[in-house]
Amino acid sequence: MGKKVRVIHYLNQFFAQVGGEEKGGAGPGVKKGAVGPGRVLQQALGDRGEVVATLFCGDNYFAENQEKATEKLLQYAALSDPDLLIAGPAFKAGRYGVACGAICRAAQERLRIAAVSGMDEENAGTALFRKSVYIINSGSSAARMAPILQRMSALGIKLAQGAPVGKPEEEGYIPRGIKRNEFAAKPPAERAVDMLLAKIRGDPFKTEISAPEFHPIKPAKPIRDLASAVIALVTDGGLVPEGNPQRMEPGRPTRFTALAVDGLDRLDPDKFDVNHSGFDTAYANQDPHRLVPLDVARDLEREGVFRKLHDTILATGGAHAAVENATRIGRGMAERLKTEGVDGVILTST
Amino acid sequence: MRLEMGLVHIRDVRFGSHTAIKDDVLVIDRGEITLLLEQEPVFDRVEVELAHPGESCRIIRVLDVLEPRYRLGSPNFPGALEPVALVGDGHTRALKNVLVVETSQMTGPGMSASRRTVIDMSGPATAYSPFGDMHNLVLIAYPVRGADPEEYRLAVKKAGLRAAVYLAEAAREIAPDETQIYELPPVAHNQGPKELPRIGYIFPMHSHQHPTHQKETVFYGSNIQGFMPTIVHPNEILDGALMFSYSAFTYHAQNHPVIQELYRRHGRDLWFAGVVLTVAPVTISEKERNALISARLAKEVLGADGVIATKIGGGAVDTDLMMIYQRCEELGLKAALIIMERYPDTGITFVPPNVNALVTPGLTRDAISLPPVERVVGGESLILDNTNPDNTNPSIPAVPASQELHLWVGDIAGAVSQVGASRLATYTS
Numbered sequence: 001m002g003k004k005v006r007v008i009h010y011l012n013q014f015f016a017q018v019g020g021e022e023k024g025g026a027g028p029g030v031k032k033g034a035v036g037p038g039r040v041l042q043q044a045l046g047d048r049g050e051v052v053a054t055l056f057c058g059d060n061y062f063a064e065n066q067e068k069a070t071e072k073l074l075q076y077a078a079l080s081d082p083d084l085l086i087a088g089p090a091f092k093a094g095r096y097g098v099a100c101g102a103i104c105r106a107a108q109e110r111l112r113i114a115a116v117s118g119m120d121e122e123n124a125g126t127a128l129f130r131k132s133v134y135i136i137n138s139g140s141s142a143a144r145m146a147p148i149l150q151r152m153s154a155l156g157i158k159l160a161q162g163a164p165v166g167k168p169e170e171e172g173y174i175p176r177g178i179k180r181n182e183f184a185a186k187p188p189a190e191r192a193v194d195m196l197l198a199k200i201r202g203d204p205f206k207t208e209i210s211a212p213e214f215h216p217i218k219p220a221k222p223i224r225d226l227a228s229a230v231i232a233l234v235t236d237g238g239l240v241p242e243g244n245p246q247r248m249e250p251g252r253p254t255r256f257t258a259l260a261v262d263g264l265d266r267l268d269p270d271k272f273d274v275n276h277s278g279f280d281t282a283y284a285n286q287d288p289h290r291l292v293p294l295d296v297a298r299d300l301e302r303e304g305v306f307r308k309l310h311d312t313i314l315a316t317g318g319a320h321a322a323v324e325n326a327t328r329i330g331r332g333m334a335e336r337l338k339t340e341g342v343d344g345v346i347l348t349s350t
Numbered sequence: 351m352r353l354e355m356g357l358v359h360i361r362d363v364r365f366g367s368h369t370a371i372k373d374d375v376l377v378i379d380r381g382e383i384t385l386l387l388e389q390e391p392v393f394d395r396v397e398v399e400l401a402h403p404g405e406s407c408r409i410i411r412v413l414d415v416l417e418p419r420y421r422l423g424s425p426n427f428p429g430a431l432e433p434v435a436l437v438g439d440g441h442t443r444a445l446k447n448v449l450v451v452e453t454s455q456m457t458g459p460g461m462s463a464s465r466r467t468v469i470d471m472s473g474p475a476t477a478y479s480p481f482g483d484m485h486n487l488v489l490i491a492y493p494v495r496g497a498d499p500e501e502y503r504l505a506v507k508k509a510g511l512r513a514a515v516y517l518a519e520a521a522r523e524i525a526p527d528e529t530q531i532y533e534l535p536p537v538a539h540n541q542g543p544k545e546l547p548r549i550g551y552i553f554p555m556h557s558h559q560h561p562t563h564q565k566e567t568v569f570y571g572s573n574i575q576g577f578m579p580t581i582v583h584p585n586e587i588l589d590g591a592l593m594f595s596y597s598a599f600t601y602h603a604q605n606h607p608v609i610q611e612l613y614r615r616h617g618r619d620l621w622f623a624g625v626v627l628t629v630a631p632v633t634i635s636e637k638e639r640n641a642l643i644s645a646r647l648a649k650e651v652l653g654a655d656g657v658i659a660t661k662i663g664g665g666a667v668d669t670d671l672m673m674i675y676q677r678c679e680e681l682g683l684k685a686a687l688i689i690m691e692r693y694p695d696t697g698i699t700f701v702p703p704n705v706n707a708l709v710t711p712g713l714t715r716d717a718i719s720l721p722p723v724e725r726v727v728g729g730e731s732l733i734l735d736n737t738n739p740d741n742t743n744p745s746i747p748a749v750p751a752s753q754e755l756h757l758w759v760g761d762i763a764g765a766v767s768q769v770g771a772s773r774l775a776t777y778t779s
Contacts, residue, residue: 131695167777175778178694181716181759183477184775188688188711189607189658192770193549195707196656196686197619200547208775209689209708211701252693252740278664279559279632320665322696 005049005160007153008077009038010087010103012096016056024060028069030076031056040146041086044153049160053080055103059095062102069099070106082113084160089118089138089148090125097125104133114159116152119174126174131324134159135174212323229343231301232310234333236318237284237291237350238276239267251277251319256329258336262311267294278319279350292348310342318349351439352533353585356526358518360447363400363485371520376448378487383516387489390505392497397490398513399727401451401471403483406724409469410732410751412763413452413503415481415599416510418445419590420518427590429571431511438532438585443521449481449601450517451488451763452510453728456502465733468755469763473721478773479764481601488727489513500563507567507593510600532585532613534622537652542621550623550654551584551608552644552674553769555592557630557663562595569627579628579644581651584609587625597662598768607770608658608688623652630663630670641673649681656684660769665692668700675705688770690714692760711767712774714760715740726751 013023015036034042034051042051055073062069077085085107087100097119104115118136119126126135134155138148151172158165168175184191191208198205223229240248241259248257259272267288274284274291284291292313301309314333318326337345359374366377380398387396401407422441425432451469469481476482489509493502534540542548556562556574566573570591586592587609593600609625616622626647628640648654659674661667671687678685686707689698693715701708717739731748732755735741739757749755759765759774766772 165779168779177697178779179691179697179713179716179776180694180779181713181774181776183773187607187611187770188709188772188775189611189770191775192608192658192686192688192709193611193615193620195709196549196658196684197547199684199686199707200656205707207706207708208710209691209698209701211703211705212697212699278666280561320693320696322693323699324695 004047005045005083005157006081007041007045007049007051007084007086007156008053008055008080008082009034009041009051010055010073010085010100011036011038012090012093012099013056013058016054018056018058024058026058027061028055028057028072028076030054030079037145037149041149041153044146044150045157048157049084049153052082053077057099059093059099062099063095066102070102073103074106074110077107078111082111084113084156085115086152086156087115087117089136089145089152090123091138091142092120092123092140094124097123098128099125101125101129101133101135105129108133114156116156116159118148118152121174130174131176131178134165134176136172137174223344226306227304229306230308230310230341231297231306231344231346232337232342233292233294233297233313233348234345235292235313235315235348237315237348238274238281238317239288239292239313239315240273240275242271242273244273244275248275248317250275250317253316253318253321253329254325256314256316256333258312258314260311261294261313264294265298267292276317276319276350291350293346297346310337310340351535351583351585352531353438353589354441355530355532355588356441356443356521357446357528357530358443358521358524359527360445360485363402363448363487365400369516369520371524376445376485376517376520378517383513386516387491387509387512390491390509392493392501392505393509394492394494396492396509399488399490401469401486401488401727403471403485405471407471408720408723408726408751409451409453409471409486409488410726410728411453411455411465412467412469412728413454413506414510415452415601415763416450416514417601417604418448418450418514418518419443419604420515420522421590422522426515427511427593430567430593431508431515434571436586437589437591438583442589443518443524443526445518445521447484448517449484449486450510450513451486452506453488453490454503454506455490455729456493456497456499466757466761467763468720468732468757468761470720470723474718475720475762475765478759479762481764487513487517490728504563504565511593532588534584534624537581537624540623542617546617546619546621547655548623548653549612549620550626550648550652550657551612552626552628552648552657552659552678553587554628554630554659554661554667554670554674556595557597557661557667557670558632559630559664559666560596566595568593568595574629577629579626579640579647581647582625582627584613584622584625587627594662597664599764601764602767602769602771605771607767608660612658623648623654626652630661630667637670637673641670641677644674645677645681645683648678649683654683656686658686658688660688662768665699668698672700672702672705676702679704688768690766690768691776709770710776711770711772712759712765713776714758714766716759718757718759718762720755720757722754723752
């Protein structure tokens with residue numbers, strides 16, 4: 001048994017006994033020791049940990065001043081030299097849940113301490129923070145405060161002590177969507193044959209990998225008058241300036257780059273590189289137009305097919321992109337092009 | 351067609367004056383095998399080392415792993431090492447508990463895959479891979495100055511085949527400890543009881559997203575460029591007709607997990623209908639064509655009721671696998687796929703909603719720490735950002751390989767194989 005874990009507890013104004021809905025505008029504050037449900041938390045921790053301070057903030061205040069409130073709460077937290085933050089449980093209270101998730105994530109990233117929250121699966125905070133924060137599935141009923149705090153503290157102690165974390169069903173947290181290995185009773189070939197035979201027999205079976213969920217994207221309206229449109233070239237094929245000065249990732253992209261082509265008629269292979277881990281880049285490196293057709297786009301511009309070719313090409317290296325990152329990169333590209341007055345995009349992929 | 355695989359179990363391997371097997375101990379004439387392997391003009395010199403189970407030893411820069419094999423009275427690895435001939439029938443000797451491990455002493459295209467692949471002979475890695483539990487003969491071939499990286503890689507692979515044959519030839523006169531029979535009749539006569547479902551295997555052996563070298567020998571010596579789906583006898587894959595270009599170890603063709611599993615259950619709860627061998631091409635129309643023809647061959651030639659399919663290569667082949675699945679199901683065949691997971695958070699992007707039978711051999715990018723070792727074989731350093739194994743920037747400097755390494759489970763040779771050799775499953779945390 002290691003040393004006693006120093007725990008700080010985050011509550012909203014109601015549970016911190018500042019006041020009800022009418023006190024939702026209360027700013028961040030701190031109290032020494034455990035308050036309200038914190039006493040139940042202390043019982044759950046037993047002699048493994050001690051609730052050294054309680055942080056609180058009004059739900060409305062937090063929602064309206066998220067950055068400022070987080071900043072202040074982290075300052076208060078740091079004073080107690082904590083090992084672990086327990087936030088909530090927030091059950092189905094959405095604003096409270098979002099605050100719990102945000103403060104947990106900030107504590108992990110900036111104070112480098114363990115953090116656990118508790119929420120209902122339907123809580124808005126769950127969707128926002130389940131990937132980055134362990135959230136115990138609290139259900140919606142606040143009557144289950146004690147057993148939920150039991151689970152939150154058990155998982156929190158494990159995280160704070162660097163002990164291995166079990167599966168969602170063992171620990172009670174909402175799956176974060178992060179895959180981990182485990183040793184299997186049967187090898188994959190045997191499991192595959194078992195699955196196939198069950199499928200042929202019409203018996204139930206369960207796939208080991210589910211299809212990803214994509215949110216449908218509403219297509220933009222068609223360009224009415226192409227001759228007056230500004231068109232941009234965009235690629236996820238990893239086009240970079242020679243030598244890749246910005247060190248763009250060849251795969252697992254987190255960002256995109258903008259390449260100036262103002263006044264350029266062609267992509268000179270000596271001035272551009274193709275940097276991508278998912279395909280053989282030899283041919284695109286020989287002639288970058290095989291990836292991004294600047295040459296023919298210039299011809300079309302000259303012929304007046306469209307009014308103007310945009311003066312920057314946006315590029316990223318799209319191999320093995322996490323869907324969240326790809327979504328963020330795509331949104332960033334679209335916002336930038338929109339501000340720069342671009343009407344349409346030719347997107348070349350690999 | 352019947353293949354009798356005579357297994358000779360080896361309990362120890364050492365260097366000595368004359369290559370021979372006696373009392374289950376393989377003695378290797380180090381000078382003779384070195385001389386044999388040095389005949390490749392692209393090598394300056396070759397060293398061989400032994401690494402034993404339980405040793406505080408790490409083999410690094412692993413390029414390929416093979417089981418020593420010797421065919422009695424006919425060419426070995428035909429088209430790749432010896433003249434073209436047919437394999438998969440007759441008698442073959444296999445040395446068990448011994449591996450030939452090729453290492454890469456050169457960086458360059460095609461070498462990136464091996465630059466941080468390791469075999470640890472003790473410690474946590476041995477829970478993931480069987481390779482550290484066997485006696486490994488490690489080939490360390492140094493290139494001549496100015497060697498072409500691709501020529502070098504192909505020469506290393508050829509040296510590996512040569513070594514595998516050289517070692518197992520010592521078992522030519524030895525009575526095997528056990529004999530595995532692999533036998534499947536011609537398709538026309540391959541009829542089992544009505545109640546047993548007929549299962550086929552569709553096997554894309556390579557993805558041309560990384561093209562093979564002109565001189566590369568993948569199937570019977572062919573570089574398989576332009577390869578069309580075809581029926582092959584499963585024994586040919588087990589018996590040296592096939593070696594992988596990248597992404598998988600030849601050991602797993604010789605001990606193919608899906609083929610062995612289908613053989614194991616043949617006549618029990620399924621009937622092994624046969625194998626369709628194919629490749630993953632690069633254009634949509636070629637992918638579509640190969641998927642269609644593969645599904646048709648499985649259904650109409652093999653007469654299968656269901657198929658297993660696996661892949662070799664990067665994420666691009668996921669599309670081929672999904673197309674094979676869909677074309678099979680459209681023809682009324684049930685399908686299940688084995689598909690490797692790479693990153694914890696990305697999932698498999700190309701899974702259509704109606705594809706519902708996937709099995710994972712594990713996640714490659716799962717962090718693992720391997721403790722320091724006393725001895726490193728195959729080099730001294732490896733290219734790794736030991737603080738962030740996800741950093742694949744080609745310009746990162748090398749680190750000493752004997753220290754504690756923080757890398758991915760997928761960097762342990764034999765831990766996660768795309769053809770389904772693994773001890774792992776995954777869960778969503």
